[in-house]
Amino acid sequence: xxxxxxxxxxxxxxxxxxxxxxxxxxxxxxxxxxxxxxxxxxxxxxxxxxxxxxxxxxxxxxxxxxxxxxxxxxxxxxxxxxxxxxxxxxxxxxxxxxxxxxxxxxxxxxxxxxxxxxxxxxxxxxxxxxxxxxxxxxxxxxxxxxxxxxxxxxxxxxxxxxxxxxxxxxxxxxxxxxxxxxxxxxxxxxxxxxxxxxxxxxxxxxxxxxxxxxxxxxxxxxxxxxxxxxxxxxxxxxxxxxxxxxxxxxxxxxxxxxxxx
Amino acid sequence: xxxxxxxxxxxxxxxxxxxxxxxxxxxxxxxxxxxxxxxxxxxxxxxxxxxxxxxxxxxxxxxxxxxxxxxxxxxxxxxxxxxxxxxxxxxxxxxxxxxxxxxxxxxxxxxxxxxxxxxxxxxxxxxxxxxxxxxxxxxxxxxxxxxxxxxxxxxxxxxxxxxxxxxxxxxxxxxxxxxxxxxxxxxxxxxxxxxxxxxxxxxxxxxxxxxxxxxxxxxxxxxxxxxxxxxxxxxxxxxxxxxxxxxxxxxxxxxxxxxxxxxxxxxxxxxx
Amino acid sequence: xxxxxxxxxxxxxxxxxxxxxxxxxxxxxxxxxxxxxxxxxxxxxxxxxxxxxxxxxxxxxxxxxxxxxxxxxxxxxxxxxxxxxxxxxxxxxxxxxxxxxxxxxxxxxxxxxxxxxxxxxxxxxxxxxxxxxxxxxxxxxxxxxxxxxxxxxxxxxxxxxxxxxxxxxxxxxxxxxxxxxxxxxxxxxxxxxxxxxxxxxxxxxxxxxxxxxxxxxxxxxxxxxxxxxxxxxxxxxxxxxxxxxxxxxxxxxxxxxxxxxxxxxxxxxxxxxxxxxxxxxxxxxxxxxxxxxxxxxxxxxxxxxxxxxxxxxxxxxxxxxxxxxxxxxxxxxxxxxxxxxxxxxxxxxxxxxxxxxxxxxxxxxxxxx
Numbered sequence: 084x085x086x087x088x089x090x091x092x093x094x095x096x097x098x099x100x101x102x103x104x105x106x107x108x109x110x111x112x113x114x115x116x117x118x119x120x121x122x123x124x125x126x127x128x129x130x131x132x133x134x135x136x137x138x139x140x141x142x143x144x145x146x147x148x149x150x151x152x153x154x155x156x157x158x159x160x161x162x163x164x165x166x167x168x169x170x171x172x173x174x175x176x177x178x179x180x181x182x183x184x185x186x187x188x189x190x191x192x193x194x195x196x197x198x199x200x201x202x203x204x205x206x207x208x209x210x211x212x213x214x215x216x217x218x219x220x221x222x223x224x225x226x227x228x229x230x231x232x233x234x235x236x237x238x239x240x241x242x243x244x245x246x247x248x249x250x251x252x253x254x255x256x257x258x259x260x261x262x263x264x265x266x267x268x269x270x271x272x273x274x275x276x277x278x279x280x281x282x283x284x285x286x287x288x289x290x291x292x293x294x295x296x297x298x299x300x301x302x303x304x305x306x307x308x309x310x311x312x313x314x315x316x317x318x319x320x321x322x323x324x325x326x327x328x329x330x331x332x333x334x335x336x337x338x339x340x341x342x343x344x
Numbered sequence: 345x346x347x348x349x350x351x352x353x354x355x356x357x358x359x360x361x362x363x364x365x366x367x368x369x370x371x372x373x374x375x376x377x378x379x380x381x382x383x384x385x386x387x388x389x390x391x392x393x394x395x396x397x398x399x400x401x402x403x404x405x406x407x408x409x410x411x412x413x414x415x416x417x418x419x420x421x422x423x424x425x426x427x428x429x430x431x432x433x434x435x436x437x438x439x440x441x442x443x444x445x446x447x448x449x450x451x452x453x454x455x456x457x458x459x460x461x462x463x464x465x466x467x468x469x470x471x472x473x474x475x476x477x478x479x480x481x482x483x484x485x486x487x488x489x490x491x492x493x494x495x496x497x498x499x500x501x502x503x504x505x506x507x508x509x510x511x512x513x514x515x516x517x518x519x520x521x522x523x524x525x526x527x528x529x530x531x532x533x534x535x536x537x538x539x540x541x542x543x544x545x546x547x548x549x550x551x552x553x554x555x556x557x558x559x560x561x562x563x564x565x566x567x568x569x570x571x572x573x574x575x576x577x578x579x580x581x582x583x584x585x586x587x588x589x590x591x592x593x594x595x596x597x598x599x600x601x602x603x604x605x606x607x608x609x610x611x612x613x614x615x616x
Numbered sequence: 617x618x619x620x621x622x623x624x625x626x627x628x629x630x631x632x633x634x635x636x637x638x639x640x641x642x643x644x645x646x647x648x649x650x651x652x653x654x655x656x657x658x659x660x661x662x663x664x665x666x667x668x669x670x671x672x673x674x675x676x677x678x679x680x681x682x683x684x685x686x687x688x689x690x691x692x693x694x695x696x697x698x699x700x701x702x703x704x705x706x707x708x709x710x711x712x713x714x715x716x717x718x719x720x721x722x723x724x725x726x727x728x729x730x731x732x733x734x735x736x737x738x739x740x741x742x743x744x745x746x747x748x749x750x751x752x753x754x755x756x757x758x759x760x761x762x763x764x765x766x767x768x769x770x771x772x773x774x775x776x777x778x779x780x781x782x783x784x785x786x787x788x789x790x791x792x793x794x795x796x797x798x799x800x801x802x803x804x805x806x807x808x809x810x811x812x813x814x815x816x817x818x819x820x821x822x823x824x825x826x827x828x829x830x831x832x833x834x835x836x837x838x839x840x841x842x843x844x845x846x847x848x849x850x851x852x853x854x855x856x857x858x859x860x861x862x863x864x865x866x867x868x869x870x871x872x873x874x875x876x877x878x879x880x881x882x883x884x885x886x887x888x889x890x891x892x893x894x895x896x897x898x899x900x901x902x903x904x905x906x907x908x909x910x911x912x913x914x915x916x917x918x919x920x921x922x923x924x925x926x927x928x929x930x931x932x933x934x935x936x937x938x939x940x941x942x943x944x945x946x947x948x949x950x951x952x953x954x955x956x957x958x959x960x961x962x963x964x965x966x967x968x969x970x971x972x973x974x975x976x977x978x979x980x981x982x983x984x985x
Contacts, residue, residue: 088558089459096455099448099529103475106486106526109496110478113489119876122489122856123499167379174372185383188391190583193607195693200390202697207393212703223386228580232535235576254361255371257348273534276473277580280530284479287589291694294703295656295681300479305661305684307849309928310872311485319482326477330470426980485853492857512790514859515843598844601983609980612689613846616710616866 114317121311132317141302146322149283149299150329152214156221157278161271163222164229169259171230172237190227197224198291205292213294220288225281229274236270237263427606434603437592438585441524442578445532448525449577453536454566457543469537476530484591487523488514515597523595528585532577539573540566655907658683658691659708659896662928663758668921672914678907688713695722695899704899705908711757711893714749715965716972724898725752730909733916741893741934746962755895756912758922759868759931762891762952762960763798764882766851766870768861780806780885783862784837793843793854794864796834796979798890801963802864803830806887813967813974823970831978835985844983855880868930871949875930884952888959894931926950 113121117129136142167186171179189197201220202212210216244266248258286300293301299322306315351357365371398417421427452472460468475483490496491513498510513519543566551561589604596602655678657664669680685691688710695702699722709717717723728734734742734756741747741757767777771791776782780802783792801811809826810816816823842860845851848869854860855873870882896915898908915921922935923942932950933939939947952960 092451092455095451099452106483106490107475109489110486120856123494163382170375170379185387188387193604194587195608195611199693199697200394204390204393231579232576235572239572261348269538280476295683297684301684303479304686308660308686310852311849319478323477426984429984488853492859494858593846598838598841611693613687616688
């Protein structure tokens, strides 16, 4: 690698960081604006928006609700998505192309159609609107993404891995858990992050499938009707901090768990 | 190892496993059970239901009126082809944005995988992850106050004396691209990073020793070996970006109606 | 239909073994929608003030469950998906959407005799002819709005905004915005036609010609517009960001900008405009209809509640005497001159079936053009 390309790359890297963080910095700053609307110029500053959000227990409960849905969705999507990938990846059978297309269907159907369809369907199979229905809706949407990511990783796995395990006496289930799953780990982590993000930020499914407890995007869309206020920016900032704390905590305990075993 | 070893030795498990995996055929169907159930029940069920409703003459159901079967709704949909232009426009936009996202994030992923010390990689990756936890709508409004006529960029350029009149960034393909790529970059970055991170350094060193230039090394080694990452990143970004609704509606101009917006129009979504 | 659903439901229940998997454990399933001490309200954020809610719950023992909506179309589709057994008791419907909800059997007629505070609503709204459809009243009006012309007072002078013309002038090319759907009605009025299309109910050809003329006009003027927008928050942000200086908008979002001190004002141009009303309605087959009436009556009892709704939305309260709870600038932002009001007429729903069959495709054609 020449010196010039290395410099060029680091410039691109830091430019990208700036691109990601300038809007974020604007968001955090606007939470301090003493006005009902975000934007320039900022004539006076206030801590009231942040103070109000911290005192508002609704924000905390909504965050918890959205997080619970996101985590449950992620776990379910990973299990089902991996299973779909393991089924569709190596096996050859008639009609595989059709099954594959159907498996990917929810990823390409416009959100509002799939949300309304699921709402009607949920009533037919007698599920009340609420947390469970939202988790179902998000899982339906996320499974194709997990399956695609896992299938891509699966296709790079050397056949010899599984054969070696088989030779050592492992059956299909044990070979899967002992050999394939560890190999899939990076893909699963990536797919898990995608699932969390897609679920945490989904509005339209949460609106149609949810009950009287709003998720975070539903709350924000409802508040947005009376204008993009610094309050919404303050909520997003506080949520970001809570997510970061949760993420750090999860990372720490994962590391401790790994060390322990 | 002990757990799995013990499991394999366990008589009860062996009996169950033997019945389950007695034949290839049985093993195939066991593996197929959940995926097929999920695909037909959760993926297809609601959509079939929706298609069915499309054939009814009255929706929602009215009391005292049995819905009649009719082709009128579908005929109307296909005769009035207003959705075709937005549909192809969406495909074109998504295609272009996917390509740009790839061009922008590839060097970033490469830098992260090859030039940041392994110890710091996780930290940098987490850093890149942070903005994605802010909702689509809030980030989109942040882009608006960044690019507006009275936005941060124009104010900065004006105070530097580079421009007298604001540059109208907003409601163009440019603002739309900035917004969409802001949302999708991560979905490209992670697959690229995991592909590049696996790439053995000694391949590149060997090629350099043999006299291959930077471009040749990239074209013959790096690119082919990161093909998987590029493919899955592009698939994800393309699929996800075709589905965006709020961001194109908020950042696009009068000439950039996307498919999701047209579909929302069919459902009488009007912001009231 | 009910019979049909039941059969299908049983069929699916018994045949799909997987239903057991999806039919959640009981603790995850809420049956709260049909409980004795509850009223379920679908409404916009801040429409029911927190302190009112607390007081009502204390006085009556009825718990108010609020489901936040942000858009009439989404609310319609959600209610439609739940019909004929909705989880809602009260829904918030815009008056110009009445017919859509009513003809789909989603609303119950309102029995105003059960509301002893009905008289607290200004009769302009409560007793007007457009509020009666199919011989019934359907909702309690709470807020009133209008399609107005908004302008940045630092750039556009008061004299320039006497007519809708200015929105299509070359002078402000690239600095205007409007919502196409509403603009279609306004353009029809601006061109001297009936934007409600009631006059053309017996003359479908004339109706189609009028819509086509309005559509072609907007397509012709498309190069001049900066943005077709959807939501009130967007037009507010465009004014603040100085992306636009002129816009067609609803009075509510603009009133909020005015009260925040932004240099913007609004007017009703000489060609006139259309007004609309947000109403609280009892859902058809509502699970707790009695509680719904109790809540409606309590909401109408207090003009301060009306003032709170105005403060949160910017729209004009329909309550008698609500303005005594408003500040001067809030009063100014929610009033029009006599001259302006002379041009205001309300959207009517009678011809909506025909109107939206013509307008919806026209809107998509303008966007696609």
